[in-house]
Amino acid sequence: MIRENISEVKEKIRAACEKSGRSPEDVTLIAVSKTKPVSAIWEAYEAGIRDFGENKVQELMEKIPALPSDIRWHMIGHLQRNKVKYLVGRVALIHSVDSLRLAEEISRESLRKGVETDLLMEVNIAGEESKYGVVPSDAALLAESIAALPAVRLKGLMTVAPYVESPEKNRLYFQKLRELSVDISRKNIDNVSMNVLSMGMTGDYGIAVEEGAVYVRVGTGIFGERNYTDKQPAE
């Protein structure tokens, strides 16, 4: 089932690329495996997926050693500063940086470990009260502050768009995120690039790709519904 789902998602990405004149190689599918067991991740791995997204540090730390080392792990969930030390050096990209204090902690820990850590800034593009992320009007200033830190590199923006029945409704927000990234890149801030847009989930990734997503984060569409009442799978 997972293999078939992946084929379907990839096909939809390809179609969205064709519609918008983009190349499918410019879009990376992140399989969001939170709450799912290692066995399900293996299935996706065997179907060719190498990018996986998780939103809890504890769960990541359990899964990383149980799976192949060529997997690129993406931290996509809200991150507390006291957990940064576990992540640095082990994940390919942290998508959820929404404060200078968090970026400072990541830089400090990266210096300590002698690595550089790639980041995305999470933006609350629709201004939803329930969502993490910086408000769009603060994004440029935060990018400038992050640029001054020695051991992190800001690569772009991430957003979690509103939950909608009709994905077309989110097109505007994906456009807004892209416009914001263009505005910030025009400032030519040293040490900051805005090439990456992480946007689009199971309900709306096709639209996100049409609007320029570089990473789409698809969980349910690959692994099926999540059951949060189960205890975390231990394998």
Ligand SMILES: *Cc1c(COP(=O)(O)O)cnc(C)c1O
């Ligand atoms: C869970 C999650 C996803 C995947 O959501 P689906 O709707 O299951 O595809 C994507 N991004 C973030 C930040 C998430 O927490």
